[in-house]
Amino acid sequence: MKILIIEDQKDLALEIAEFLFTEEGCIIDHAWKKSSALEKINEVEYDFILLDITLPDGNGLEVLKELKRIKNRKDAVIVLSARGATDDRIVGLELGADDYLPKPFSLAELRARIHAILRRKHQLNDNNIMVHGFSLNIQQRTFSYEDQELNLTKKEYEILNYLILNKNKVVARMSLTEHVWGDLYDAYADSNFVDVHIKNLRTKLRNYAKVDWFETVRGMGYRIKI
Amino acid sequence: MKLSNKIALYNSLTKIVIILVLSFVIYVFTDGISNYHLQERLVDKGKKFMSGLTQDHIDDLIQSQVNFTDYNILKEEFIILTPIRKVINVNHDNFTKQTREIEGEVHEYLVYTYYFRFNHHNYRLEIGETMSVLAQLEKSIWLFTFLVLFISVAVTLIIDIAFTNRLLRPFYNIVDKKLNKIHDPLSFSYVPEKTNTEDFVLLDKSLMQLMEKVSKQLDVEKQFTSNVSHELLTPISTLSTRFENLLNDESLSAAAFKKINDSLLTLTFIKRTIKDLLLIAKIENGQYEKFEEINLANLVGEIEMEMEDLLASKDIHFHNMLAKDIHIKGNSTLIHILFANLIKNAIKYNKRQGTIKISNEIKDGNIILFFEDSGIGMTEEAVQRIFNRYERFSTSPEEGHGLGLAIVKSIAVFHAVDIHVSSILHEGTTIELSVPIPHS
Structure with a gap:
């Protein structure tokens, strides 16, 4: 998978690149400025573009506009912003970005979004992710076992979805809590809500099949192995 | 006191003074004129009497009596001719005011006394004319002028008030449209108020210039918060990404893993604090609009759903x-x-199996909302301090970053909502929000 990271903060760009390269096996290209980003998108087609709005020589959204002018391009775009202005999100999505991530974001969150977008964009006929006989439909937001839909709560679905999109990786509890509950819970409060939900989820899944692929990694978090 | 009332009061006071002075002047003036005319008449009568006066005539008049007196029917005037021994002062005119009783009726008369000598005899002629007629006349004139003045003053006063009100209307329009109804510079109208009074045009202009400056200042602040958030959140983003990458290293020891994980928690804490501060800054420089219709019962229902896990963790009703x-x-x-x-706090500082009640009443055109919990409560002293930024509710073991209530306060101020907190230690806290009912 070819990814272009347009981000002027080199530290951050290199960290994201390291993650996407080592964990996801992506080929990474960088652009530190708007001008070089414009050159690159005109030369190469990417699977994914991570686009920071604040660039030293202009607004990143202009890169998005330029990209949308080029015909027959399917590059998925995730807009990144640390400005915290809600307008950025709205404008970005209106211009045709596929998603928006406010900085700082967790890498698990980024991975989940990338996989969700890839499924939506490139595998339109197959929105189902198979998990040991179960299947997750990210379009309809359902989870079923051999055509039988499981009766999951919204939060249980969210947890499963997030872990499956981060398949084979340990997802930290904090990251999972932030993803499902946002900042409803205090960062330092050692909440066991996640554990409770995961316990219920396992019980529900066990009615259909074995769930040894759904692991708790002690002291770290959770992992779904596929 | 309103300017129009002040002007009206000033106008009426000056006009009352004018009435009083004018009526006094007219009174003195009519008095002088009528006195003068009366004296002229008396002198004329004296001359008429004297011309063609003969001894026979005098004898005829005096006859056997000591003197001659003649009254007309209404006793408005009289003539008295008295022979005297010695002329006191020949041809000396003298006017006196005298009260005379004539046939049982007391009148005030102006009396003209005239001494003359005729055929070696001295006489005194007194011609009197009543002054009550004159007084009546004077009174009528004075009353009439007073009435005319009074009516004209009343009429001009009403016209004055109407005029000043009309004159001041642009002023009140400016105050109302450009000051009272403006809560943030975004809703300020730069359309000049229609008026040809230069002072108001100036006021309007000055207000618009002021508002432009304020807007610019706010824009600068907005830019600043945006920059600060960028400057702070980007390095946090870099750090958290770096830590997450470290966590992926499978050769990491458990101790190192825990430390990195704790660092990530600290970063999350910093991130949230910055976001809370940014939220407060954004509310305070008016980056939000507030025209949406919100159903409160539905909203509370949504929040209850969101917090079901939190509620369940403490078994709260x-x-x-x-x-x-x-x-x-x-x-x-x-x-x-x-x-x-508010609900999060009510849960956080509640007891196990406690209750939270959210109710409302309508009072004096306000919706009063009550957030009642059966929590740990606070002392009076703590209640006074809770809206200070970074002040924590109490020394509860629960952790929080203390900006929750500062946010509550900014949002309340932004929406013109009054907050009142009452609490009893160990029994619970009630937070009262008083929300103005929207005009439909």
């Missing part, structure tokens, strides 16, 4: 007792944050 049809106008995102923060 939640009672949403809000009337179904209660609506307010505001920013739904902010009102959601406001309510969620």
